[in-house]
Amino acid sequence: MSRIHSNGQDAETQPGSASGRRSRRRRVLRALASMAAAALLAAVALSGLAAWQNTYDLREEHVVIRTGGRALHAVLALPDHGRGPYGxxxxVHGDGPVDATHDTFYRPMWxxxxxxxxxxxxxxxxxxxxxxxxxxxxxxxxxxAETADAIAWARTRPDLDSHRIGLWGASQAGWVLPKVAATTPGIRFVITISPAVNWLRQGRYNTLAELADRNATPAERDAALxxxxxxxxxxxxxxxYADYCAAVPTDGTMTADRYHFISRNWxxxxxxxxxxxxxxxxxxxLVLAGHDRNVDAAETEAxxxxxxxxxxxxxxxYAQADHGMADLEVVGSDTRAxxxxxxxxxxxxxxxYLNSLRAFTERFNP
Structure with a gap:
C-alpha cells in the first residue's frame, strides 16, 4: 500500500518519484503532441491560403517570339474565362535582369x-x-525593335484582337514606349508607370534622392556628385571601361557590361x-508615385x-506608392512585405492601382 506523506500526496505520485516523473513526461508529451498537431494544421491552412492567394484567373502559355535572329522566351497570359479574340x-520591362513574370509580381496586373x-x-x-x-x-x-517584333507576333494569333493592342511599361520603359508608339501603327493605348524622360537628369535626381533618404552630410553629397x-x-x-575605373572609385557594382549599357544609352x-x-x-x-526616389515625377508630368x-x-x-507602385505601408517593413x-x-x-488598370483598358472594348 502506498505511503501517505504529511502533505497528503501519494508517495508514488509526488514530483520526485519515478511514477510522478513518468506522469509528468506523459503530460508534456501530450502537450507537445497537441502543439505539433495544431502547428501542422496551421501550416496546412497557411499553405492552402498561400496557394489560393497565389492562384490567378489566368491561362498561361509559354511561347517563343523571334526577334533580331534570336528567340525570346515569353509568357502569354490569357483570361481564364470568356471567349476571344482578346485584346x-x-x-515592356524596366531596368535589370527581368524575367517574363518579374518574379511573379506581374501576375496581379495580368x-x-x-x-x-x-x-x-x-x-x-x-x-x-x-x-x-x-x-x-x-x-x-x-x-x-524587340517590342515591335512582339507586337507583330501577337498579330499572328487568331485568339488575339489586332485592333486592341496596348502597351504597359515601367521606369526605363519610358524611353522605349514613346519610340514604339511613334513608329508602330495600330497601338490602341499606352500605360506608362513612373517613366523617366531624360537619362542624365533622372540619374542626378536619383542620386540626390537617395542621399537625402539616408540623411547624407553636405560633404557626402558633394563627393557623390x-x-x-x-x-x-x-x-x-x-x-x-578601364578609363571609367581609373577615373571613378568603384565598389564593384559598375561591371564592364553595365558600363557598356550606360555608354549606349546615357x-x-x-x-x-x-x-x-x-x-x-x-x-x-501616366501613373506617378508620391514617393519616387528613382524618377522626378513632377518633371515627367510636365x-x-x-x-x-x-x-x-x-x-x-498615388500618394502612398513607391517607384514600382508598391504600397509604402507594406514595403516599409521587410516582414510585412x-x-x-x-x-x-x-x-x-x-x-x-489594379482597379485603375482594369477600368482604363475596359474603355477600349467593343
Missing amino acids: VVVF EAFAKAGYASLSWNKPGVGGSPGNWLHQSMADRA ARREAGLAVLRRGGT TSDATADLGAAADRGIPTL VYRRELPPRSLRVEH LLTAVFAPRSLYTPG
Missing part, C-alpha cells in the same frame, strides 16, 4: 487586365531565363519621341503634359 497588353478581357504578353529579357543574348548590350532602340561628374566626363569623351531622352507620337493621339495613362495633347493624356497620382507577398500578393500594390 492584348504588351509588357489578372486585372484579364478581368477587362485582355491577354498580357511578356518575355524574359535577353540572357534571362533561357532567352539568348545579353540585355546589357541593348540600346533603347534595340528594345523598341563629384564621382558622378567624373564618370560623365569619361562618357563624354567616349572612354573605355544620352536617352524621350521628349522627341513623345512629340512624334503626339500626332497619333494614342490614349495614354513633359508629358507639354508634349501630348490633353485629350489623349490621363494622369493618375514578405508576408504580404506570400499570403496577399495583390495587396503589394498601392490601393486603387
Whole structure:
C-alpha cells in the first residue's frame, strides 16, 4: 500500500518519484503532441491560403517570339474565362535582369487586365531565363525593335484582337514606349508607370534622392556628385571601361557590361519621341508615385503634359506608392512585405492601382 506523506500526496505520485516523473513526461508529451498537431494544421491552412492567394484567373502559355535572329522566351497570359479574340497588353520591362513574370509580381496586373478581357504578353529579357543574348548590350532602340517584333507576333494569333493592342511599361520603359508608339501603327493605348524622360537628369535626381533618404552630410553629397561628374566626363569623351575605373572609385557594382549599357544609352531622352507620337493621339495613362526616389515625377508630368495633347493624356497620382507602385505601408517593413507577398500578393500594390488598370483598358472594348 502506498505511503501517505504529511502533505497528503501519494508517495508514488509526488514530483520526485519515478511514477510522478513518468506522469509528468506523459503530460508534456501530450502537450507537445497537441502543439505539433495544431502547428501542422496551421501550416496546412497557411499553405492552402498561400496557394489560393497565389492562384490567378489566368491561362498561361509559354511561347517563343523571334526577334533580331534570336528567340525570346515569353509568357502569354490569357483570361481564364470568356471567349476571344482578346485584346492584348504588351509588357515592356524596366531596368535589370527581368524575367517574363518579374518574379511573379506581374501576375496581379495580368489578372486585372484579364478581368477587362485582355491577354498580357511578356518575355524574359535577353540572357534571362533561357532567352539568348545579353540585355546589357541593348540600346533603347534595340528594345523598341524587340517590342515591335512582339507586337507583330501577337498579330499572328487568331485568339488575339489586332485592333486592341496596348502597351504597359515601367521606369526605363519610358524611353522605349514613346519610340514604339511613334513608329508602330495600330497601338490602341499606352500605360506608362513612373517613366523617366531624360537619362542624365533622372540619374542626378536619383542620386540626390537617395542621399537625402539616408540623411547624407553636405560633404557626402558633394563627393557623390563629384564621382558622378567624373564618370560623365569619361562618357563624354567616349572612354573605355578601364578609363571609367581609373577615373571613378568603384565598389564593384559598375561591371564592364553595365558600363557598356550606360555608354549606349546615357544620352536617352524621350521628349522627341513623345512629340512624334503626339500626332497619333494614342490614349495614354501616366501613373506617378508620391514617393519616387528613382524618377522626378513632377518633371515627367510636365513633359508629358507639354508634349501630348490633353485629350489623349490621363494622369493618375498615388500618394502612398513607391517607384514600382508598391504600397509604402507594406514595403516599409521587410516582414510585412514578405508576408504580404506570400499570403496577399495583390495587396503589394498601392490601393486603387489594379482597379485603375482594369477600368482604363475596359474603355477600349467593343
